[in-house]
Amino acid sequence: MIGRVGARVAAGSVSAAIALVTLGPATAHHVGTYVPKDNEITTNFKQIKFSVQAGKFDVALRLFETGPLQADMRARATTLPAGLEAGLHAALERGDGAEVERRLMIFFAARARDLAREAARQTADPTRSREARAAIGARFLEAIWRYYNLVDFAVAQRDDTTSVAIRLAFDEATGYARSAAAPDRLREPLTRMAHVLSILIESSTPARRGS
Amino acid sequence: MKRITCAVVLATVAVLVWVATPAVSQPKVVRIGDLGSKVGVFEGYGKYQTMGIQMAVEELNAKGGVLGHRIEVISEDDETKPAPAVRKAEKLILQDDVKLLVGVVSSGATMAVMDVTKKHKTIHWNSVSCAEFMRTTKFHKYYFSNQPDSRMQANGLAKYIIDRMGKRVYIFYTDYAMGQSDGRQFKTALERLGGEVVGVAGAPLDTKDFSPWFGAINTANPEVLFLAFAGTDSLRLMTQLHSFGMTRKYRLAGIDCFLLQQDLASIAEPMEGFVQLNHFSAYNPDKNMQAFNARFKKRFGVDANIAAGAYDAVHFWAAAVEKAQSFDPDRVAEAHEGMCRDDTHIGRQCIRKEDHQVVMDMHLYQVKGGKNLPIARIAGTDSIGEPMVGRDPVEGFTWEIKKKN
Numbered sequence: 001m002i003g004r005v006g007a008r009v010a011a012g013s014v015s016a017a018i019a020l021v022t023l024g025p026a027t028a029h030h031v032g033t034y035v036p037k038d039n040e041i042t043t044n045f046k047q048i049k050f051s052v053q054a055g056k057f058d059v060a061l062r063l064f065e066t067g068p069l070q071a072d073m074r075a076r077a078t079t080l081p082a083g084l085e086a087g088l089h090a091a092l093e094r095g096d097g098a099e100v101e102r103r104l105m106i107f108f109a110a111r112a113r114d115l116a117r118e119a120a121r122q123t124a125d126p127t128r129s130r131e132a133r134a135a136i137g138a139r140f141l142e143a144i145w146r147y148y149n150l151v152d153f154a155v156a157q158r159d160d161t162t163s164v165a166i167r168l169a170f171d172e173a174t175g176y177a178r179s180a181a182a183p184d185r186l187r188e189p190l191t192r193m194a195h196v197l198s199i200l201i202e203s204s205t206p207a208r209r210g211s
Numbered sequence: 212m213k214r215i216t217c218a219v220v221l222a223t224v225a226v227l228v229w230v231a232t233p234a235v236s237q238p239k240v241v242r243i244g245d246l247g248s249k250v251g252v253f254e255g256y257g258k259y260q261t262m263g264i265q266m267a268v269e270e271l272n273a274k275g276g277v278l279g280h281r282i283e284v285i286s287e288d289d290e291t292k293p294a295p296a297v298r299k300a301e302k303l304i305l306q307d308d309v310k311l312l313v314g315v316v317s318s319g320a321t322m323a324v325m326d327v328t329k330k331h332k333t334i335h336w337n338s339v340s341c342a343e344f345m346r347t348t349k350f351h352k353y354y355f356s357n358q359p360d361s362r363m364q365a366n367g368l369a370k371y372i373i374d375r376m377g378k379r380v381y382i383f384y385t386d387y388a389m390g391q392s393d394g395r396q397f398k399t400a401l402e403r404l405g406g407e408v409v410g411v412a413g414a415p416l417d418t419k420d421f422s423p424w425f426g427a428i429n430t431a432n433p434e435v436l437f438l439a440f441a442g443t444d445s446l447r448l449m450t451q452l453h454s455f456g457m458t459r460k461y462r463l464a465g466i467d468c469f470l471l472q473q474d475l476a477s478i479a480e481p482m483e484g485f486v487q488l489n490h491f492s493a494y495n496p497d498k499n500m501q502a503f504n505a506r507f508k509k510r511f512g513v514d515a516n517i518a519a520g521a522y523d524a525v526h527f528w529a530a531a532v533e534k535a536q537s538f539d540p541d542r543v544a545e546a547h548e549g550m551c552r553d554d555t556h557i558g559r560q561c562i563r564k565e566d567h568q569v570v571m572d573m574h575l576y577q578v579k580g581g582k583n584l585p586i587a588r589i590a591g592t593d594s595i596g597e598p599m600v601g602r603d604p605v606e607g608f609t610w611e612i613k614k615k616n
Contacts, residue, residue, distance in 0.1 A: 163474075164478065
């Protein structure tokens with residue numbers, strides 16, 4: 001399923017042959033070398049992640065219980081797979097690092113998916129100017145990458161085709177967002193990103209796990 | 212009075228013994244720093260670097276550590292950016308007092324960290340970054356590398372291409388620092404060995420459609436297409452070359468920075484037959500690599516990747532400390548020079564005195580079914596090139612095409 005998405009991404013990438021976007025050195029970067037500034041949620045995630053990697057699950061649990069990540073998870077519970085937070089809490093309690101990683105991956109993938117959907121909606125708004133839509137797209141892409149980049153490696157380990165598909169779509173959308181001439185094209189890669197992430201979330205959340 | 216004096220003396224001795232006891236009973240500790248990309252797209256390198264270091268430290272500590280000191284690892288995330296890399300390197304050196312710093316992943320960040328390790332006289336091993344300037348213009352006496360840089364890779368690859376793939380080569384590169392560096396190193400090596408560059412073209416970074424360049428490539432009619440791209444540009448380029456039938460028409464080659472290893476399987480079909488050079492692959496039947504990979508897999512449950520060179524970096528450093536009988540950076544740096552080890556993850560390796568680059572055999576791999584399979588071995592002595600410390604490695608370079616009769 002995800003493999004087919006990847007193939008479609010590849011074809012889409014070729015068909016999007018029109019926009020030849022060149023960048024100045026100041027904005028030059030490859031996807032992967034660019035890392036957006038942390039916010040309180042991503043900072044909390046890194047604290048938890050590094051504590052888990054060090055085998056300090058008690059510290060990770062405390063950081064989760066008292067940090068903004070859990071609060072954000074609760075605030076967005078309706079858009080997340082059922083029981084995601086409770087399952088993460090339980091995994092931290094029993095010291096199950098792999099399960100902690102899986103659930104955090106799902107959470108940030110869902111965060112990125114929701115942002116991609118909203119970005120696709122707002123950048124297609126005909127009442128806004130092209131410049132405004134390009135600027136909105138750029139801001140959303142920054143936010144999407146801030147969350148997705150955190151879990152790309154976990155995604156790649158499970159299914160590298162998904163990881164490649166997201167990076168290509170992000171890269172394509174970033175090019176369009178930098179050009180006020182191309183905001184109309186933003187919708188396609190953003191929608192593709194949301195679709196691929198939805199499949200990832202679905203396939204990583206088997207019903208039998210009750211999560 | 213005498214009794215009181217005696218009691219006071221005894222009590223004082225007892226207190227001194229009590230105070231001193233914990234210090235005596237606790238093992239001495241030496242810290243080493245592990246700096247790299249621990250979150251994000253390049254986590255695949257930063258994480259494996261950590262595992263390589265961890266494995267070496269466990270082996271060393273099981274044998275009593277180094278100079279009687281138990282080794283402790285402190286890991287830091289450099290966020291794949293020069294500024295945080297510098298900040299974390301300073302933290303590791305000044306606050307944690309690390310005697311060895313291993314890292315980092317991105318070449319830009321590595322070069323920034325080199326300024327810190329030079330300033331604070333700290334032994335610095337690089338096992339991942341491959342820019343050409345680290346052992347030339349940026350070199351300092353505390354810096355060592357067991358990652359073949361772009362010059363080594365270009366030398367090795369050029370020799371193989373001329374011998375086995377074809378002499379007429381078209382160089383297509385991404386037109387910014389990384390692509391220019393790989394392209395010019397390869398052009399220099401190829402022309403020196405008698406190959407013919409039939410065309411060069413640079414595509415701006417972030418090009419979405421590469422097809423405007425395909426006509427020029429086809430007109431030049433090369434036997435081999437050398438590609439110097441990275442990241443998503445590589446993914447997009449390969450996809451487009453494939454859809455235009457050019458992956459079947461030409462033999463394709465590039466250095467290892469072309470593609471993240473974890474991406475290979477997802478782009479297996481366009482990459483089929485692609486030749487690239489590197490020093491390690493979990494699929495290489497070489498007995499040293501297999502033995503190392505088996506231990507790595509047993510310890511961590513996954514195959515090792517190129518970042519596992521960090522394992523050897525720690526062993527080299529520990530051997531140098533033992534040889535120097537000191538943690539003094541000047542003495543340890545000198546003890547490194549010329550050192551050879553037979554039991555590294557890829558067999559015998561020696562550190563060249565002049566530029567601290569490890570002379571290491573490399574292997575050419577061809578992508579088959581999404582895996583890097585070995586097709587040839589290049590002797591380290593054939594690819595390392597002359598030492599160029601302090602010299603501009605691209606001085607006098609020109610992209611001009613030299614037509615052959």
